[in-house]
Amino acid sequence: MSKFYYNEEQESYDAIVVGTGISGGWAAKELCENGLKTLVLERGRMVKHREDYPTANLDTWDFPNNGQPTREDLTKQEKQNRTGYTTKTASKHWFVNDLKHPYNETKRFDWMRGYHVGGRSIMWGRHSYRWSDLDFEANKKDGTAVDWPVRYKDISPWYDKVESYIGVTGEKLGLPQLPDGQFEPMMELNCVEQHVRDKVSEHFDGRVITAGRVAHINSDKKFEGDGRTRCQYRNRCIRGCPFGAYFSSVSSTLPAAERTGNMTLRPDSIVHEVIYDPDTKKASGVKVIDRETKEEYVFKAKVIFLCASAIASTSILMQSKSDRFPNGLGNDSDQLGRNIMDHHLGVGASGKFDGFEDKYYKGRKPNGIYLPRFRNLGGSSNSDKFIRGYGYQGGAGRGNWEDTIAEISHGKELKDAILKPGGWTFGMGGFGEVLPYEDNRMTMDYDKLDEWGLPTVTFDAEFKENEWNMREDMKNQAVEMLEKAGLRDVKPFDNPGALGLGIHEMGTARMGRDPKTSVLNGYNQVHTCKNVYVTDGAFMTSASCVNPSLTYMAFTARAANHAAQELKKGNI
Known part of the structure; x- marks a missing residue:
C-alpha cells in the first residue's frame, strides 16, 4: 500500500470513517467507490502491506526465548496475554500495551485490541460463515431481547458481494442453518480428519464435518488487491501475510479505496466524540486528538461511519x-453499552488415534475442521437445558513433544525420534452462542482517565445459566463423537475463561425495529441521528454461534451503499 497524504487545511468531507479494520476498510472502499470524498481516521500507527510485517518470514530459532514472552513483556500485556498466543514474540507488536491503554473490570473481561492501520483484520482468525434465518429470527421466536429488523434475504446479496471479493474457501453442504456461499476450493482434510468425518456421519444423523471456511485465496483466480495470490500454507497468518493470501483491509479494501482518489487516511487520530447539531438534528463531524502531539482537531462531514470495533465505537x-443526548448520542433507549456478547469457547475433547502411521500431510494449512450447529434445530436435536446452539472447530495432527527430550532418549535414538513423526491426535473445541443480557454491560469511568484525558471503559459482564448448561453438552457431545470415531484416551476439557476471550465482542449498540429498545435501525443508522452509521460488532442484536466478521463486512457494504444513495437523494 502506497503512502497516504493528509492535508491539514482540509476540514470538511463527504464522509468520515472511524477505524480501518474489517468494517472500516469495507466502509472506506464502498463510500469512495460511490464517489464520496472520505476521511478515514485510525487511532493507531500507520501499517503498510508487506513493508510492516516484521516477523512474517522469521523462523522459530530467529526469536529469543523460542518466541515466548519474557516476564517483562507480560507486565505490559497481562490482559492481552489471556489468550495464551497473542503476546508471543512473533505477534506481540500487534497488540496493545495494557499499561498505556488501561480498562477496568468489575467482572473479568478479556479485551484484545490492536491499534494500527488494518486493525485486527491483520491478526483475525479468518473463519467466515454466513448467518441464516435461524439466527435472524431466533430472538423473536424464543422471546429473547428484541427482534432483528432484517432477515437473511436482506443480507444474502451482500454476503455474495463480500465473499466474491475477499475469497472464502469452503464446501457446499446444503445446510439450512449454515447457508452456502461463493467459495474458493475447500482446503482438504487430512486422513484422520476425513476418518472422523466419516464416522461422525455414520453414527450421528445431521452432523457433518467439513473444512473451516476461511478467508484465504485457494486457487489461481485473480482477486482485486495489492498483489494478492493463493495461500502458501505457512500458517503464520497472525504475523501479517506478505502474499495477501488472506483478506485484510491493508492488502485489499483500503488500496481499493485509495485507487479511487477519494480517500484521505489519517493515522494517529483518536476520535472521541461525534458532534451533534441540534438545528439540523444531524451529526456535523468528529473531535480528534492526535495520538503523538495531543493536539485537538475537528473534522466535518455529511455522513459518519463508526467502525472502530464494538467497544470503541460505543465508547x-x-x-x-x-x-x-445527555447520556450519549442516540441513547434514548438506554441500550448503549448493554447486551455485550461474545462466543464462549475452550470446551471440548481430544484423543489419540491408532492407524495411518504411513500417512502425513504437506504444509501447514491455516484451518482445521468445522462441525456446524446441530442443536435446537427441531425434533430430536432440541435440548430442554438451553436454547440456541454451538459448532466445533478443531483438527488432527502428528507430533510427540517427549521425543525431543534428551533424558527420555539420546544419541541415535534421539535423532531417529526427531525425524519420525509421532502418533496422530485429534481435538475439537466448541464455539457457543452467548445470549444478549441487558445487565451485561460496559460503562465509562470519568475518574480514571487515559493519557489523552479520555475516560476508560469498565466491564461488568458474565456468562449465565444458558451458557453454562450449553457448555456441559458441548463437552459431552465432543467426547461421544470422538469415542464413536475410534479414538482412545479421549479426554474432555473445559476452560471457560471469560467474555472477550473469543475476541468477538459485540452488541453494545444493537439494531432493532423500535427506537425505544434499540440504538440503530435496519440499515445501521442511529435511529435519532440518521447520518451516523455503526457497522462493527456494536450493531449485533444477537450473536449466533459462528465467527461474525463476514457478517460485519456484509452489513457494512450494505450500509455504505445505503448512505451513498441517501446522500444523493438529500435524505441525510
Missing part, C-alpha cells in the same frame, strides 16, 4: 453528549 457514542 465514542457514550462520550458524545449534548443537551439532546
Whole structure:
C-alpha cells in the first residue's frame, strides 16, 4: 500500500470513517467507490502491506526465548496475554500495551485490541460463515431481547458481494442453518480428519464435518488487491501475510479505496466524540486528538461511519453528549453499552488415534475442521437445558513433544525420534452462542482517565445459566463423537475463561425495529441521528454461534451503499 497524504487545511468531507479494520476498510472502499470524498481516521500507527510485517518470514530459532514472552513483556500485556498466543514474540507488536491503554473490570473481561492501520483484520482468525434465518429470527421466536429488523434475504446479496471479493474457501453442504456461499476450493482434510468425518456421519444423523471456511485465496483466480495470490500454507497468518493470501483491509479494501482518489487516511487520530447539531438534528463531524502531539482537531462531514470495533465505537457514542443526548448520542433507549456478547469457547475433547502411521500431510494449512450447529434445530436435536446452539472447530495432527527430550532418549535414538513423526491426535473445541443480557454491560469511568484525558471503559459482564448448561453438552457431545470415531484416551476439557476471550465482542449498540429498545435501525443508522452509521460488532442484536466478521463486512457494504444513495437523494 502506497503512502497516504493528509492535508491539514482540509476540514470538511463527504464522509468520515472511524477505524480501518474489517468494517472500516469495507466502509472506506464502498463510500469512495460511490464517489464520496472520505476521511478515514485510525487511532493507531500507520501499517503498510508487506513493508510492516516484521516477523512474517522469521523462523522459530530467529526469536529469543523460542518466541515466548519474557516476564517483562507480560507486565505490559497481562490482559492481552489471556489468550495464551497473542503476546508471543512473533505477534506481540500487534497488540496493545495494557499499561498505556488501561480498562477496568468489575467482572473479568478479556479485551484484545490492536491499534494500527488494518486493525485486527491483520491478526483475525479468518473463519467466515454466513448467518441464516435461524439466527435472524431466533430472538423473536424464543422471546429473547428484541427482534432483528432484517432477515437473511436482506443480507444474502451482500454476503455474495463480500465473499466474491475477499475469497472464502469452503464446501457446499446444503445446510439450512449454515447457508452456502461463493467459495474458493475447500482446503482438504487430512486422513484422520476425513476418518472422523466419516464416522461422525455414520453414527450421528445431521452432523457433518467439513473444512473451516476461511478467508484465504485457494486457487489461481485473480482477486482485486495489492498483489494478492493463493495461500502458501505457512500458517503464520497472525504475523501479517506478505502474499495477501488472506483478506485484510491493508492488502485489499483500503488500496481499493485509495485507487479511487477519494480517500484521505489519517493515522494517529483518536476520535472521541461525534458532534451533534441540534438545528439540523444531524451529526456535523468528529473531535480528534492526535495520538503523538495531543493536539485537538475537528473534522466535518455529511455522513459518519463508526467502525472502530464494538467497544470503541460505543465508547465514542457514550462520550458524545449534548443537551439532546445527555447520556450519549442516540441513547434514548438506554441500550448503549448493554447486551455485550461474545462466543464462549475452550470446551471440548481430544484423543489419540491408532492407524495411518504411513500417512502425513504437506504444509501447514491455516484451518482445521468445522462441525456446524446441530442443536435446537427441531425434533430430536432440541435440548430442554438451553436454547440456541454451538459448532466445533478443531483438527488432527502428528507430533510427540517427549521425543525431543534428551533424558527420555539420546544419541541415535534421539535423532531417529526427531525425524519420525509421532502418533496422530485429534481435538475439537466448541464455539457457543452467548445470549444478549441487558445487565451485561460496559460503562465509562470519568475518574480514571487515559493519557489523552479520555475516560476508560469498565466491564461488568458474565456468562449465565444458558451458557453454562450449553457448555456441559458441548463437552459431552465432543467426547461421544470422538469415542464413536475410534479414538482412545479421549479426554474432555473445559476452560471457560471469560467474555472477550473469543475476541468477538459485540452488541453494545444493537439494531432493532423500535427506537425505544434499540440504538440503530435496519440499515445501521442511529435511529435519532440518521447520518451516523455503526457497522462493527456494536450493531449485533444477537450473536449466533459462528465467527461474525463476514457478517460485519456484509452489513457494512450494505450500509455504505445505503448512505451513498441517501446522500444523493438529500435524505441525510
